[in-house]
Amino acid sequence: MGGAGQIDRTTSNNANTGVYCTFIIFGVLGGAIVNLLGIRWTIFASGLTYSLYSSSYISYNHTGSGTFTIATGPILGIGAGILWSAQGMVMMSYPVESQKGKYISIFWVIFNLGGVIGGIVPFVVNYSQGKGNIATPLPDSCYAAFVGLQALGSLSALCLAPPQRVIRDDGSHVVLMRYTNVKYELMEVLKLFVNPWILFLIPISLASNFFYTYQYGPYNGALFTLRTRGLNSMLYWAAQMAAAYAISFLHDRESLSRRQRGLLSLGLMAILCNAMWALTMVMQLRYTRGADDKNPSNDYPGGLIDLTEPGRAVGPILLYIFMGAVDAHVQSFAYWLIGTMTNDSQMLARYAGFYKGIQSLGATVAWQLDAQNVSLMGQVIANWALIVVALPFTYYVTSRIKDHAEDSIEQPADDWLMRADGGKSDYI
Template sequence: MVMMSYPVESQKGKYISIFWVIFNLGGVIGGIVPFVVNYSQGKGNVATPLPDSCYTAFVCLQALGSMSALCLAPPQRVIRDDGSHVVLMRYTNVRYELMEILKLFVNPWILLLIPISLASNFFYTYQYGPYNGALFTLRTRGLNSMLYWAAQMAAAYAVSFLHDRESLSRRQRGLLSLGIMAFLCNALWALTMVMQLRYTRGADDKHPSNDYPGGLMDLTEPGRAVGPILLYIFMGAVDAHIQSFAYWLIGTMTNDSQMLARYAGFYKGVQSLGATIAWQLDAQNVSLMGQVIVNWALIVVALPFTYYLTSRIKDRADDSIEQPADDWLMRADGSKNDYL
């Protein structure tokens, strides 16, 4: 909600990229840890147990992250670069919020988001397990994970320049970004399918007998590993484009922080539903090629719905007019909030 409602119209791409860089920095660190810890294992595939101090550090970081949210300025005190106030959130009750959330399921513009939302986390199951987890040695998986999330950071930063390019109308920016995304997604899954044709199972607990030619790939085998590693990095970059575009698209619908909170919740909810289905497909031993086909098909199906929504973007949200400065003091029914 903060990254979509706080910036001025021309800086939403920048704010989303800042969030995505910080967000994926944790993933980079998470990849460095198993890479360093397991590097001495060579081409082995048995993980070295992490010391208790490492888990203690993780817990401390999570606690610190949660507490740092208390340092955020109250919304009513936030002023944008152009001097305007953030559209402020009114205090409501559970019943009111529930009714507003239910309305999302009959909002045609929000329903158009379902296909891209469903597809946007679906591919993680395949990329993490049947690809990275199945084809590489343990230390190489850690390296891949680090590079995957680093590519996300770089790609999110790069695409922000397109999303905030004021020489183009916002509709033109959206259609151009969607066109690039469509090309990249189809190229990615075409290359992934070519790769998948080389094996049917990987070295995991369910399928311990790896049938990839030559067995697990290690970072010390550039002739075998460079291409597949680059493909995994490409997967991360494309994911960042999809996610950045989706958030930017949602941010074009309104500047109202309360509505964007609901839109973001809807997007993440459907996104997580897609991930749940994907993990279950893998748990049911759906063939790896079948998983590739489903992932590719979901993106293809999502594109026309997303195009229809993108083609109707306006240069400024209809409800971006600033609310009175004391609106945050009012309840949803218009009465004054006595507590405040």
């Protein structure tokens, strides 16, 4: 919603800095925490941190002090790192190998439905403002609704079946359980930093959330009226839903080998990303700081773009929709690629956490670039350069995809719940 629904984005920006700082650490550690404690209680507890963060804005509405909100940012980052590790493990380890693209797309559709709803709120609230740039903060009732929904989501996690009880459609078990403890998990996390396949994915991990800062702020935030920004948000996330669903058919196309599917998807991603940033650069050449009425460098031709001006609005809005579709492709491909490395739920929890941690590092850098007033053209160049650098590293991993992960062959039923030394796993 931009600035978490507030007029002044300062408090939200400071809170987001705290979010991403702890997200980096607990993203990397999240997989280990999930493996130790299981998915139900980790998702339940981490989901509550979202409710805490949303509730802080009710306090902000009444006190005008951002202290509580800023303090909840790092707490939310801890919860987010753990939550996304658990989510990634479920999404990538539960399906059979031929359906991983489908499961990723189902998640992405549900996930981005929240973004569509988030875009509806400022669109409806600010529609009557016309072309003006005057807005009011979201009322307490909106934040209370978010708190309630987030708390309900947290409670629903307690209904999840433990992974060791989940059996896939083909009769295979989701989890090949091994004994785990804190020392073991910490050692496995450290191994991620010397795993060549994971290290080769660091560039695409950095790039995959880096561009949000530019797209949300210097593009959507700087060029459009408030009601048009809300419309753009709805269309951006709706495009993500459609694109994630469409790319799943390629990722699960059994007539092609997994390596062929991966290379085709990566090639398409490379074309789309370069086309998107080329078009974005063309747009960026038309302004330096945008058309914010509070900014003295109101330099976009004609001022703020409004949805009632089709001649000016259609092209920029279509580009923003394109940005959403490309993002869905990048994210879906990254998750699908990680999912081809293994079917081991414990490893995938660590991989997902590491991916989200590095993602958050990239997001932190990107937010700071904007906070330090790096030129918008400089931000475009940084985004484009980062994805170009990531492509050859990602190609190296993609070109070595196997049709079946080495751990995809099920062990005998009597073995899958046993430790290597014959004892039962503590996890069970």
